[in-house]
Amino acid sequence: MLNLERLRTLDALARHGSVSGAATGLHVTTSAVSQQMAKLEREVGQQLLARNGRGVRLTDAGRLLADHAARILSQVELAQSDIEAQRGEVVGEIRISAFPTAARGLLPAVFATLRRDHPELRVHVRELEPEDGIRAVIRGDTDLAVVLDWSNKRLPVPGGLTRAELLEDPPDIAMPVGHRLAGREEVDLEDFADDDWVSWPEGEFCYDWLMFTLRSKGIEPRIPHLAGEHHTQLALIAAGMGVCVAPRLGRGPVPDGVRLVPVRQRMRRHVHAVWRTDADRRPSVRAAVTALRLAGREAESS
Structure with missing residues (x-):
């Protein structure tokens, strides 16, 4: 009889691609992952992992069993859902x-x-x-x-x-109170073609969105300042370091020295x-x- 927890470990290895990734996903130690895999190999009588440089890879038998493990765990999820649904609690x-x-x-x-x-x-x-x-x-x-x-x-x-x-979360443009457009009731993104931007870090979805959106309007943005937290972005705006997109959800208090102006185009998160x-x-x-x-x-x- 195959042990469900060991199949879960194999599934995590297949999904994460490494022992350390599987350990993180399962909230266990790397040695616990290795021990579970050694026991599973003894159960099935076949090698499931092979060394690959400093890491490991699944053997053909390992990939075959991992495919079965994914389907088994999905069925377990369905069973849990059905039991909970019947109980209704x-x-x-x-x-x-x-x-x-x-x-x-x-x-x-x-x-x-x-x-x-x-x-x-x-x-x-x-x-x-x-x-x-x-x-x-x-x-x-x-x-x-x-x-x-x-x-x-x-x-x-x-x-x-x-x-x-x-x-739907409509954003504003945050700018210093002394900005040339701070008195406007609405603005267009094209109005900021010559401004520096404060943005989310490179590689994040919203950074990619900002680059895509500005370039689609013929603007090659200057983004000298990157900050993951909106509060940090707004603090940089208050210091006069550029402008940024400021969604309203979870925005909280706005620092003195920052003016928020809605975007004229229908732009929504x-x-x-x-x-x-x-x-x-x-x-x-x-x-x-x-x-x-x-x-x-x-x-x-x-």
Whole structure:
């Protein structure tokens, strides 16, 4: 009889591509991963891993068993969903990830709703950028991820995941109060062709969106300043270091010396929740999505 936890370890190795990655995803030590794999190899009587430089790779037998493991674990997820759905109780735990401004602007209200309505449910949170959140859901490291995309640049959602819209988040342009356009009621992005920009770090989805959007308008942006936190970006704007896109969700207090002006074009961040379709019937997932939708409506109306 194959041990389910050892199959879970093999599945994590196949998905993460390394012992250290599998250990991180499973929240165990690398030695625990190695021990589980050694036991699994003894169970099946075949070598499942081979050395590959400093790392390891799956053998043909390892890949074959990993494919079966993925299907078995998916069936286990479905069984858990069915049992929870039949029982109808929102209990156990749920793991939620969210990008930073959603973690700040949505999750506190979500936690309050779940604590009030479902006190037996334990909620765990991780702050992850959208693409990392989707990968965590696919790997099974997270049950539900709050992600975003933009009206002119959508974030692909792979098959096997379900998505629910939570809210639209209109951004403003943040600029120093002494900026030449600070007195405007609305602005166009083209108005800032000659300005320095403060942006999210390179490689993040919103950085790529900013580059894509400005270049589509014939602007080759100058981005000398990169900061991951919106509060840091706004502090740099207050110091006169450029302009930035400032979404409203989770924005919080705006520093003195910063002026926010709406963008004339219809430019929106779309905020979604995504989860594995085979977990769709779990009461805990449904309860979390309901709480997220409620928090989204409240954020839009505030």
